[in-house]
Amino acid sequence: MSEGKPRNMVRNIIIAVVLIAIIAAGAYWYTTSRPRATVAPTPTEKPTTKPLETTTTAATPTPTVEAPTTLVVDKVEEPSSLDPAFCYEFSGWEIVQNVYQTLVTYDRADPNKFVGLIAESWTVSEDGKVYTFKLRRNVVFSDGTPLKAEAVEYSLKRVIIMNQAPSWIISQSLTVDSIKVIDDYTVQLTLEKPNPAFLATLATATASIVNPKVVEEHGGVQPDTVNPWMDEHVAGSGPFTLKEWVKGDHLTLIRNENYWGDKPALKEVVIYYKSDVLTRILDLKKGTAHIAVVDPVHLDDIKGEPGIVIRDLGPTFHIDFIFFNTQKPPFDNKLVRQAAAHAINYDAIKQILRGKGERYVGPIPRGMFGYDDSVQPYTYDVELAKSLLAKAGYPEGKGLETLKFLYYSRDEAVDLMAQQIQSDLAKIGLKIELQSLSLSTYMNNLFLDPKDPNYPHMGWTEWYPDYASPDDYAIPFLTWPPGWNPAAYQNDETANLIFEAASELDRDKAKQLWSEVIHRVYEDTPYAWLMQYTGYYVYRENVHGLYYHPIHIGYSGFDYSTIYLTPSS
Numbered sequence: 001m002s003e004g005k006p007r008n009m010v011r012n013i014i015i016a017v018v019l020i021a022i023i024a025a026g027a028y029w030y031t032t033s034r035p036r037a038t039v040a041p042t043p044t045e046k047p048t049t050k051p052l053e054t055t056t057t058a059a060t061p062t063p064t065v066e067a068p069t070t071l072v073v074d075k076v077e078e079p080s081s082l083d084p085a086f087c088y089e090f091s092g093w094e095i096v097q098n099v100y101q102t103l104v105t106y107d108r109a110d111p112n113k114f115v116g117l118i119a120e121s122w123t124v125s126e127d128g129k130v131y132t133f134k135l136r137r138n139v140v141f142s143d144g145t146p147l148k149a150e151a152v153e154y155s156l157k158r159v160i161i162m163n164q165a166p167s168w169i170i171s172q173s174l175t176v177d178s179i180k181v182i183d184d185y186t187v188q189l190t191l192e193k194p195n196p197a198f199l200a201t202l203a204t205a206t207a208s209i210v211n212p213k214v215v216e217e218h219g220g221v222q223p224d225t226v227n228p229w230m231d232e233h234v235a236g237s238g239p240f241t242l243k244e245w246v247k248g249d250h251l252t253l254i255r256n257e258n259y260w261g262d263k264p265a266l267k268e269v270v271i272y273y274k275s276d277v278l279t280r281i282l283d284l285k286k287g288t289a290h291i292a293v294v295d296p297v298h299l300d301d302i303k304g305e306p307g308i309v310i311r312d313l314g315p316t317f318h319i320d321f322i323f324f325n326t327q328k329p330p331f332d333n334k335l336v337r338q339a340a341a342h343a344i345n346y347d348a349i350k351q352i353l354r355g356k357g358e359r360y361v362g363p364i365p366r367g368m369f370g371y372d373d374s375v376q377p378y379t380y381d382v383e384l385a386k387s388l389l390a391k392a393g394y395p396e397g398k399g400l401e402t403l404k405f406l407y408y409s410r411d412e413a414v415d416l417m418a419q420q421i422q423s424d425l426a427k428i429g430l431k432i433e434l435q436s437l438s439l440s441t442y443m444n445n446l447f448l449d450p451k452d453p454n455y456p457h458m459g460w461t462e463w464y465p466d467y468a469s470p471d472d473y474a475i476p477f478l479t480w481p482p483g484w485n486p487a488a489y490q491n492d493e494t495a496n497l498i499f500e501a502a503s504e505l506d507r508d509k510a511k512q513l514w515s516e517v518i519h520r521v522y523e524d525t526p527y528a529w530l531m532q533y534t535g536y537y538v539y540r541e542n543v544h545g546l547y548y549h550p551i552h553i554g555y556s557g558f559d560y561s562t563i564y565l566t567p568s569s
Contacts, residue, residue: 065567066567067265067564067565067566067567068542068565068567068568069265069266069267069268069565070266070267070268070269070270071266071268071269071270071290071291071543071560071563071565072270072272072288072289072290072291073269073270073271073272073289073290073291073292073558074272074274074279074280074283074284074289074291074292074293075091075271075272075273075274075292075293076091076273076274076275076280076293077089077091077273078091078247078248078251078273079091079092079095079251080092080231081226081230081231081232082095082096082099082230082231082232082233082234082242082245083226083227083230083231084096084100084155084159084205084206084207084208084210085158085159085162085164085166085167085206085210085227085230086162086164086165086166086226086227086230086231087166087205087206088164088165088166088206090464090557092205093204093205093557094557094558095242095251095253096205096208096236097205097208097238097559098238098239098240098253098269098558098559098560098561099142099234099236099238099240099241099242099253099256100205100208100209100210100234100236100237100238101117101118101139101208101209101236101237101238102117102118102202102203102204102205102207102208102209103116103117103118103119103122103133103152103202103207103209104116104117104119104122104199104202104203105117105203106203106468106549106551108547108549111317111367111368111468111549111550111551112368112369112468114199114200114203116136118135118136118139118147118152118209118237119133119134119135119136120134120135120136121133121134122134127194128191128194128195128196128505129190129191129192129193129194130188130189130190130191131188131189131190131191131198132182132186132187132188132189133152133186133187133188133189134185134186135147135148135149135152135185135186135187136185136260137185138260139237139260140237140258140260141211141214141235141236141237141258142211142234142235142236142237142238142241142256142258142259143211143213143214143235143258144258145211145213147209147211147237148184148185149181149182149183149184149185149186149187150181150184150212151209151210151211151212152179152181152187152209153179153180153181153187154210154212154215155207155208155209155210155212156170156174156179156189156207157176157179157221158210158215158221159171159206159207160174160175160176161176161221161222161223162221162222162223162224162225162226162227163223163224164226166204166205166206166466167206169201169204169206169207169466169467170201170206170207172195172201173191173192173193173195173198173201174189174190174191174192175192178190178191178192193503194503194505195502195503196469196502196503196504196505196510197467197469197471197472197502200467200468200469200472201467203467204466204467208236209236209237210230210235210236211235211236211237214235215227215230215235218230218233232245237256237259237260238256238259238561239255239256239259239261239263239264239560239561240253240254240255240256240264240269240560240561241253241254241255241256242254243268248273249272249273250270250271250272250273251270251271251273252268252269252270252271253268253269253271253560254267254268254269255267255268264560264561264562264563264564265545265563265564265565266560266561266563266564266565269560272289277293277294277295277298278298280292280293280294281294281298281301281302284302284308284538284539284540285302285305285308287307287540287568289540290539290540290542290543290565291537291538291539291540291543291558292538292539293538294538295411295412295413296352296353296354296356296413297352297354297411297412297413297416299354299356299536299538300354302538307540307541307568308538308539308540308541309537309538309539309540309541309543310536310537310538311536311537311538311539311546312534312535312536313534313535313536313537313548314534314535314548314550315358315365315366315367315532315533315534315535315550316365316532316533316534316535316550317365317367317368317464317465317468317532317550317551318365318462318463318464318465318532318533319360319362319365319462319463319473319529319530319531319532319533320460320461320462320463320530320531320533321362321460321461321462321463321527321528321529321530322340322341322344322421322458322459322460322527322528322530323458323459323460323461323486323487323526323527324336324337324340324457324458324487324525324526324527324528325450325455325456325457325458325486325487325488326450326487326488326489326490326526327450327451327488327490328450328451328455328457330392330394330400330403330457331457331458333392333393334524334525335388335389335391335392336388336389336392336394337524337525337526337528338388338525339385339386339388339389339392339428340385340425340428340430340458340528341378341385341525341528342378342379342380342381342382342384342385342388343380343382343385343424343425343427343428343430344378344380344421344424344425344528344530345380345420345424346359346377346378346380346530346531347380348420348424349417349420349421349530349531350531352413352416352417352420353413353531353533355534356533356534356535356536357530357531357532357533357534358531358532358534359377359529359531359532360377360529360531360532361375361376361377361518361522361529362473362477362518362521362527362529363470363473363474363477363478363517363518363521363527364470364473364474364514364518365465365473365532366532367550368468368469368470368550369469369470369507369510369511369514370470370501370510370511370514370515370518371514371518372514372515372518372519374515375518375519375522377529378525378528378529382427382428385428386428386429389428389429389430394429395429396428396429397428397429397430397431398429400429400430400431401431402431402432402433403430403431403432403433403457403458404433404435404456404457404458405418405421405422405432405433405434405435405456405457405458405459405460406435406437406442406445406446406456406458406459406460407434407435407436407437407442407459407460407461408436408437408438408439408441408442409436409437410439414460415436417460417530418434418436418460419434421460422434432458435456446459446486450488459486460530461484461486463476463477463484465551467551468550468551470501470502470514471498471501471502474498474501474502474514474517475498475499475502477489477526477527478491478494478495478498478517478521478526479495479498479499480495487526487527489524489526491520491524493520494517494520494521494524497513497516497517497520498517500513501513501514501517535548535550540568542565542566542567542568543563543565544563544564544565544566545562545563545564546558546562546563547559547562
């Protein structure tokens, strides 16, 4: 691939993150793109397709009990847009990927592999630059219009031409001239350079296929311009379509009766947006909501509650970490960075998250291609931290000013983590001033020159993947000019290794290159890697068929096509 995410898109992306609160307090941790199978899988427990019947001893039939077909979900942050070419937030991506579809999607058994969705099959040229996709012939949009290669061409070109925040996902590999229709059911995509992550980019919500007829009837495509109609309406081929969106209250999806695959058991999904976690918990307890977003700090409030399930899902690809400003004292000294990394009580951080996180060594999360298990996380060792700080010339922190620690208070857990780190660093003599800001102010601070007095000495941040590939982590964090590099880390040798690894088609060679990157970054310590979050779902016991995949980012990104309800007991 080219040198990762184009640098000129970075500010637009981060500003978009701010404006639509991709990772705002409301969104909490978990709502993102989720893979969907080629057709809805057969659940282990079959949804009820006809009334359940019982008989009395007198053989008099009792009233039948039908399974509910309307799912109610309590979430936090509502979307700002439903347009795949503009939407760049997890709350929006979830809706997009229930009403639209992509050429390929993630293999449910392995997030590093892909299966066809709209595409029935594909071939790749020997040089890794030409992808030829054969489309399924039975796919139709929700209005019954057949989905053909022209729609694929139109949709991908539309993303590039509109040039909105997520457009880099497509434009890093394609131009409008490199997307070609071969026949009604064949499309050819020619990359400027080989990109091992190309299929992953095609599995994102941004690469969703829209109905050209509907879009052209409602504003069409204008260069560098959003389409307001598409922000609030949908034109896809997915298992659901949009019934209504009452902004500030709820959004309702209904089953797409023209869906080309196995139709969902659910006829309707009503998603309420409620900022107060206690309200969401109450709805869940009363049964007025089937599923609710509950942050880890409040899990104890519902643990053991009759009728409520807390289902652990395993590690997500969502990570958080501490950054050290490598461009000004004292963290321009590697020994001070290492001292701070060893001073953090990581077990205490995990406890704050109620165990919903595991240690990892970044930048690549555990479970993703390129992760190196041979590198062990930084240990919590106060004496080692003190000795490193003394070796750096600051015994017990003497001679150091109070250090500014920046974070945004998305929720109670982050506040508690910041306070824990402040307390931990005080034990080795580092005085920390916590600065909790709104997300927008936080982002603005990190756009300053790293040597500016207002740029923090250190801080807390997090990352969710745009797609499941190591380059989506390493390039933003560790190359310069920065993508999302709050440590202002600059190391040309490491950057060159990253770009080489990101474009290497040989998996064994790429894995070795990524391992070398991880070792180098571990030694340089621009970041102290905190937790790779563990996902979980919270729902009523009559909810079934919840499908999970690490790219979901945790506990509120749902594929509604696999969910079904049974009668409440």
